[in-house]
Structure formats: C-alpha cells, structure tokens
Amino acid sequence: NNNSSSNRDSGAASPEIPLTLSASVVLADLPRDATAALASAGGFPATSKVVVKFKAVGSALALQQDVCKISAARKFEEVVRYLRRKLRCKDTDSVFLYVNSAFAPSLDEVVGNLHQCFKNAHDQLVVAYSITPAFG
Template identity: 30%
Template sequence: MSVESEGAEPAPKAVVSNKVTVMLKPTANAPILKQKNYIVERSRHVGWISNFLKKQIQAEPDDQVFLYINQCFCPSPDQEVGALFDLYESGKKLVLHYCLTPAWG
C-alpha cells in the first residue's frame, strides 16, 4: 500500500516530492480515525482516498463517504491529490473533511 504513516522514516528527497500529506478530519456523524495524517502519492485520485477511507472506518460497501475541501465543496473523484494540494494546502497539508451524510455545499 502506498499510504504511509506521517511518523515513518523520511524517504529520499526525490521520493518525498512525489507525495503530499493529507489530513482526514471527521465531520458530523463520521467515525474518528486513530490516525489522521497520511502521506499519499500526488498522482492518486480523490476516489482512491474515498475508498481507502471507507476501509479505514469499516463502512458498508453501499455506504457513501463525502469529502470536502475548506468545509464547502466536494472535489471530483477523478481529481489528483497533488493538484488539490497545490491549490488548497494549509500548513503543508491538504485537509479533507469527511462524513457519511452531506454536510456542506
């Protein structure tokens, strides 16, 4: 799996530039994750994060996970994490709020 814990040993500098830190924050009725920061490859899509998150919170296969940027809009599932990070990073992290029911936007 290409998701690494933020506390892991740093990778060589060339590899780190291909990854970004994503912070997953629960909203509304969403379960809280034990770990909230993940290092993800820039080329991964938002849909991949959604599927990863569903596994982490042990959601049912038919459950839907809603992801929000800046607590106001949902990124498209086919958008790359790296592009979103470049536009919306905050404190060197891409902050994504997640919930199981629509919350904003």
Template identity: 40%
Template sequence: MAGNRKPYNRSLPPAWAAHGDIQEALDALETYRKKDPNKVIVRFKAVGNAPIMKTNLYQINASNRFQAVIQFVRRQLQWKAGDPLFTYINLAFAPAPDDTVANLYKSFATDGHLIVNYSTTAAWG
C-alpha cells in the same frame, strides 16, 4: 463483417509524421505517463456523526486520483461501498473523484497539508 476489417494501424498520419516533431511528442507523452513519486500529507477530519480515525495524518501519492483517497477512508473506517460517505476539501467543496491529489494540494493546501473532511451525511451543498 468482422473478418472484412483492416487491422488497426498504429502509425502516425503522414501529415503529422512530416513535421519531424515526433520524438518531441513521444517524449511529452512519456513524461505525462510517469507517476509523480512525491507524497502529499493529508489530514482527515470527521464532520458531524462520522467516526474519528485513530490516525488523522497520512502521506498519499501525489499522482493518485481523489477516488483513491475516498477508497482509503472507506477502508480505514471499515465502511462498505453502499454506505454513504461525503468528502470535502477545507470544509468548502466536494472534489471530483478524478481530480489528482497533487492538483488539489497545489490549489488548496493549508499549512502544508491537504485537509479532507468526511461525513456520513451531506454537510454542505
């Protein structure tokens, strides 16, 4: 059955191509694809019995997903993937791993920093 399939066609549907906005759409996609070169200052604060980092201020690429921040904290604390780690923004909520650092910073920055609290046990619901 696999031999009967037509090769994948990467061209735009004729209805889209007829509008002449193709270059504008391609430019928008290219802009979206570029990573933000800006950096965000992130302040890490331990909560409860979590070990304290030696340095608590770091600059992180704004285009990174929050998952990269979680992995960074794990590396700094030498925490294994199976060890519990809970992260919060401003002692208020746990962001989704696919949130971008830039969006979190724009919405929740305090004194020019994004404050990330971390804990080994669930601190807030």
C-alpha cells in the same frame, strides 16, 4: 392564431439574433501562460507525496490516525477508497468528502493539484468527511 400573438407579447422567448462565425472570436492557440499551466498540471513524479489530514464532521467516526501520505499523482478516488477502508464502510454506506470543508472534488481530480491549490499552512490537504451531506 390568437395564441401566436400572445406568445410574442409575453416576452418569454428571447428574440433570435443571428451571429456569423466572423462575429465571434476563434482562438488558434491557447495563450502562452495557459499552455504552460496545462503542460505542467498533473505532472507529478511518482515519488512525490502529499499529506492528507482527515477531519470527522457530525456523527462520523474520528480516525485514530487522521493523517496519511498519498502519491501526488493519484486521483481523489484513492483518498476516498483509503478512508472507506479505514472506516470499515460497507459497499452500501455513504461517505461524503470535502476539501477545506467547502467542496467535494471530482473523483478523477489529481491529489497533487488539489494539494497545490488548497493546502493549509502546515502543507496538508484537509479533507473533512461525514456520513450525511454536510457542506456545499
């Protein structure tokens, strides 16, 4: 019984505050601007292309042709496959890709969305790559 009082005194567990459903906000619909953004996200025509510029980081081999075009509707995994093919990677080799040397996108991210959000002044999606983890 002494243990139960020491648990209460330690303050480790936060007190439970009962919340009713009426105390929380429930959205019946998304706001109009969010609905419009979601409707248009990923809706790229099959002919729309994105320019991807590859930058080698660390000891990764530089590509002879460091710019390619890929369909905006494709997923980022296609960029990874393309780069692995160009670098002649084995199945067991690791390659780490980062957009703007800042973050590694999800493999199912749409390339056109990444381009819209993170393109550089030359209208290119810059993808840094390395054979060891390099950024965030």
